Amino acid sequence: MSSTVATPAAEPRTNYLNVDYGWKSWVFSTDHKRIAVMYLITIAFMILVGGSFAILVRLELATPAGDMLQSETYNKIFTMHGVVMVFFFLIPGVPAVLGNFLVPIMIGAKDLAFPKVNLLSYYIFLVGILLTLLAAAMGGIDTGWTFYTPYSSTYSNGQVALAAVAVFITGFSSILTGLNFVVTIHKMRAPGMTWFRLPLFIWAHYATSLIILLSTPVVAITIVLVALERLFHVGVFDPTYGGDPVLFQHMFWFYSHPAVYIMILPAMGVISELISAFSKKRVFGYPVVAFSSLAIAVIGFFVWGHHMFVTGQSTYAGVVFSVITMLVAVPSAIKVFNWVSTMYKGDIWMTTPMCFAIAFIGLFTVGGLTGIFLGTMGLDIHMHDTYFVVAHFHYVMVGGMVTAFWGGLHFWWPKMFGRMYPENMGRVSAAIIFIGFNMTFFPQFILGYMGMPRRYHFYPEEWQVLNVLSTAGATLLGLGYLLPMVYLPWSLKFGKVAGKNPWAAKGLEWETDSPPTTFNFDKVPVVTEEAYAYPEGARHQPEAKVV
Amino acid sequence: MSSTHPHITPLKVYFLVFATLIAGTWLTYFVAYKDFGWLNTPVAMAIAIVKAGVVVLYFMHVKWQSRLTMMFAAGGFIWLFTLFAFTLQDYFTRSWMPLYQ
Numbered sequence: 001m002s003s004t005v006a007t008p009a010a011e012p013r014t015n016y017l018n019v020d021y022g023w024k025s026w027v028f029s030t031d032h033k034r035i036a037v038m039y040l041i042t043i044a045f046m047i048l049v050g051g052s053f054a055i056l057v058r059l060e061l062a063t064p065a066g067d068m069l070q071s072e073t074y075n076k077i078f079t080m081h082g083v084v085m086v087f088f089f090l091i092p093g094v095p096a097v098l099g100n101f102l103v104p105i106m107i108g109a110k111d112l113a114f115p116k117v118n119l120l121s122y123y124i125f126l127v128g129i130l131l132t133l134l135a136a137a138m139g140g141i142d143t144g145w146t147f148y149t150p151y152s153s154t155y156s157n158g159q160v161a162l163a164a165v166a167v168f169i170t171g172f173s174s175i176l177t178g179l180n181f182v183v184t185i186h187k188m189r190a191p192g193m194t195w196f197r198l199p200l201f202i203w204a205h206y207a208t209s210l211i212i213l214l215s216t217p218v219v220a221i222t223i224v225l226v227a228l229e230r231l232f233h234v235g236v237f238d239p240t241y242g243g244d245p246v247l248f249q250h251m252f253w254f255y256s257h258p259a260v261y262i263m264i265l266p267a268m269g270v271i272s273e274l275i276s277a278f279s280k281k282r283v284f285g286y287p288v289v290a291f292s293s294l295a296i297a298v299i300g301f302f303v304w305g306h307h308m309f310v311t312g313q314s315t316y317a318g319v320v321f322s323v324i325t326m327l328v329a330v331p332s333a334i335k336v337f338n339w340v341s342t343m344y345k346g347d348i349w350m351t352t353p354m355c356f357a358i359a360f361i362g363l364f365t366v367g368g369l370t371g372i373f374l375g376t377m378g379l380d381i382h383m384h385d386t387y388f389v390v391a392h393f394h395y396v397m398v399g400g401m402v403t404a405f406w407g408g409l410h411f412w413w414p415k416m417f418g419r420m421y422p423e424n425m426g427r428v429s430a431a432i433i434f435i436g437f438n439m440t441f442f443p444q445f446i447l448g449y450m451g452m453p454r455r456y457h458f459y460p461e462e463w464q465v466l467n468v469l470s471t472a473g474a475t476l477l478g479l480g481y482l483l484p485m486v487y488l489p490w491s492l493k494f495g496k497v498a499g500k501n502p503w504a505a506k507g508l509e510w511e512t513d514s515p516p517t518t519f520n521f522d523k524v525p526v527v528t529e530e531a532y533a534y535p536e537g538a539r540h541q542p543e544a545k546v547v
Numbered sequence: 548m549s550s551t552h553p554h555i556t557p558l559k560v561y562f563l564v565f566a567t568l569i570a571g572t573w574l575t576y577f578v579a580y581k582d583f584g585w586l587n588t589p590v591a592m593a594i595a596i597v598k599a600g601v602v603v604l605y606f607m608h609v610k611w612q613s614r615l616t617m618m619f620a621a622g623g624f625i626w627l628f629t630l631f632a633f634t635l636q637d638y639f640t641r642s643w644m645p646l647y648q
Contacts, residue, residue: 186615213619214626250634301626302633317637 015418015515030115031518035122036101037416040409042122043097044485046088046129051478053081058440058474061467066458074457075142076158082145083163087170088129090397091259094266095177096125098408099205101416103181105509106199108190108527110519113183114176121176128170135159135166144455146256149237149248153229161227168223171216174262178212181205190508192527199507199531200289204269207293211258211265211300219255222248246312253304261300263397264364265293267404268335271357274407275339277505278354279346280540282532285338292331299328309380318377325375332368336361347539351503352426356407359434363399367392370445385455388448391441399437406433406484413488414498418514421491425483433480439473504541506532554611564605571598 016033019025026034056077060068069077100118104111112118135141141158143151147167152160185206189198226248228234235241237248276283283289305313305321339361348354370392373379383389406429414420443466448454452463459467501510512521575594583590604610609620 182619210622214623218630246637247634250637251630254630254634301629305633305637314637314640314643316640316643317633320633320636 013513014517015513016518017417017515019518028119030111030119032100032104032112032115032118033416033516035118036097036099038122039092039096039100039125042126042129043089043093046084047481049133050081050084050089051481053077053084054474055478057081058471060457061459062471064459064461064464064467069457071457072142075144075455076140078455079141079144080136083132083141083167085397086145086259087167088125088132090263090401091174092125092177093263093401093405094270094408095181095205095208095262096122098201098270098405098412099181099266100177102412102509103184103202103205104188105512105516105520106202106507107185107188107193108508108521108525109184109188110521112180113188114180117176118180121173121180124169124176125173128166128173131162131166131169135162138162146252147223147226148252149226149229149245150239153226153237153248154240161230164223164226168220171220174212175216178209178216181209182213185209190525190527193508194527196287196290197527197530198290199269200272200283200286200293201266201269203290204265204272204293207297208262208265210294211262211297215255215258215262215301218251219259222251222255225251246308249308249311249313250304253307254301257304257307258297258300260393260396261296263401265296267360267401267408268293270404270408270411271339271360272335273505273507274353274357274411275342276532276534277411277503278349278351278357279343280349280534280538281342281346282530282534283338284341284344285334286531289335289338292334295331296328299324299331303328303375306375306380309377310384315377322375322377326372329368329372336365336368349540350427351410352421352423352430353407353411355427355430355434356403356410359430360400360403360407363395363403363434363437367395367397367399370395383448385453386448387444387452387454390454391444391448394441394444399441403433403437406430409484409488411503412509413491414502415509415514415516417492417495418498419491419493419495420498420502421484421495422487425487429480429483429487432476432483436473436476436478436480440470440477441473443467443470443473506534554608556605556608556611560605564601567601568598571595 016031026038029035029038056069057074060066060074060077066074100112136159138159141156141160141163143156143158143160147160147164152164185198185202225234225236229236229238229241229243233241235243237243237245239245272283272289303321303325305317306325309318309322339357370388374383374389374392410421410426447463447466447470450463452459498514500512500514502514503510508521508525508527509516511525571594575591578587578590578594603620607620609617612620
């Protein structure tokens with residue numbers, strides 16, 4: 001008798017992946033989850049592109065002589081590495097993939113507020129990528145990802161205009177995603193999902209979206225002004241026409257410094273989720289962590305001048321920017337202390353995501369503290385444009401954002417695709433990434449402090465040992481990144497089927513199916529408890545830890 | 548406050564705003580030929596701000612939106628102000644005496 005009754009396990013429910021298989025159902029989909037998957041695939045491709053440029057840079061720097069690439073080619077390679085990684089991976093990575101997938105589910109909504117705008121945002125992003133790759137194929141650019149004038153506006157012979165248009169267009173993708181998140185979080189929360197019941201991932205995305213909305217238009221108009229100057233000789237940045245090159249830096253960093261927080265804030269949101277789930281505890285000082293995201297978003301707008309201490313900016317303005325830079329460290333430190341306090345006396349389960357989360361705390365702390373060095377005017381004069389800066393921002397962006405991205409991707413992978421990844425492989429990958437990362441970038445702190453300038457492909461022989469160490473570390477790091485790119489797709493077919501809540505974690509996303517249905521929930525969820533409402537002294541089930 | 552029904556603005560309002568913008572444009576042109584000394588830029592900026600204000604309030608319907616929308620609209624201008632203010636603090640202090648001599 002029982003053989004005639006289809007059990008739920010034998011007949012998988014319709015979900016967003018199996019609801020339709022035609023290619024049109026993907027490319028015209030307005031389902032936030034499918035768009036997130038399209039972003040994931042696109043961004044994975046861009047990691048490979050940006051990573052290839054990084055490998056070329058490190059190979060060149062393995063020897064003191066500039067013997068592999070010509071100077072001009074080297075300039076183009078590191079510029080393309082920066083442009084691709086910053087605009088097509090670091091900025092959209094967490095919000096466009098994990099944010100797109102999870103923001104509606106975590107607040108109990110069916111989709112984002114503007115699903116068609118969400119799809120439009122993806123295609124704008126794609127156009128930006130295609131134009132950037134076209135610029136690379138047509139000769140590339142050699143200005144550095146910062147496009148500093150007057151080099152970019154007057155002297156560079158590369159495809160600056162095309163690359164600038166690409167960045168300009170990509171900015172709109174960012175703006176539309178930010179707008180979608182803000183409206184969704186304000187208007188589409190499930191009944192009972194009050195602001196102080198929101199997961200910290202949502203708070204982080206809300207703060208990020210505010211930054212995106214307020215700062216991205218400025219970089220767009222800055223790029224338009226560069227184009228106007230190149231084409232019509234309108235004097236804005238070029239002194240020949242009565243402009244000021246330092247003005248470009250003001251306008252550029254008004255966006256690009258907050259852009260650092262666009263990269264790191266969503267990553268911090270991910271870490272809050274991971275630490276809580278795998279410590280089986282509510283995040284320590286939840287309201288303070290939530291407000292620290294907003295504080296970082298606001299204060300982060302007033303520190304941009306610390307990029308300009310040695311570029312002609314008034315010393316008095318420098319002092320103001322330096323002092324405010326010290327202030328932004330406070331909310332960042334609050335987060336770190338609160339994550340550690342959350343772990344204290346928690347039942348820590350060292351899964352792959354938790355390994356990444358702990359790695360994040362260490363690496364981000366190093367990155368943040370060295371930022372204090374660079375925000376101090378006197379020290380910055382010594383270390384400006386050296387490898388110390390390169391090491392610092394890689395610790396924040398790669399050690400921070402990328403580590404959190406991997407952690408988040410592993411954590412929500414079972415939710416996104418309904419399959420578990422191989423846990424031991426994940427841990428191995430996390431360990432390789434952590435070791436490889438430190439091997440790559442820690443020597444660069446020393447090199448920078450000794451005076452090795454960035455953006456040169458030859459250097460005195462006495463710096464070779466540290467450079468070789470860095471290149472060896474980069475190889476290890478590359479291997480660490482490639483591993484998940486192999487076993488995660490493998491798990492789609494061969495991974496163990498994940499239940500609704502393989503981590504026994506709290507949150508609306510763990511109450512719906514894995515993978516979720518097209519509209520996320522069968523009926524609108526009603527929220528009756530705070531976020532991370534783990535009982536006092538909660539413990540992970542021993543059998544769960546076997547995973 | 549916001550409602551489920553979109554606000555319908557009478558055509559008369561649009562024509563009045565259009566007339567205001569044309570008048571503002573004419574005024575900008577007119578004052579450009581007058582010398583107000585140091586007030587030249589503030590006068591031109593004041594006219595531009597009024598014109599932008601009517602566009603935002605009437606053409607973009609912010610006048611009839613919720614306070615939340617108004618706050619977001621205002622936020623954009625406040626942030627623009629901070630961009631100007633913090634950039635100008637550099638320009639205004641460049642000629643000051645250096646901190647160390």
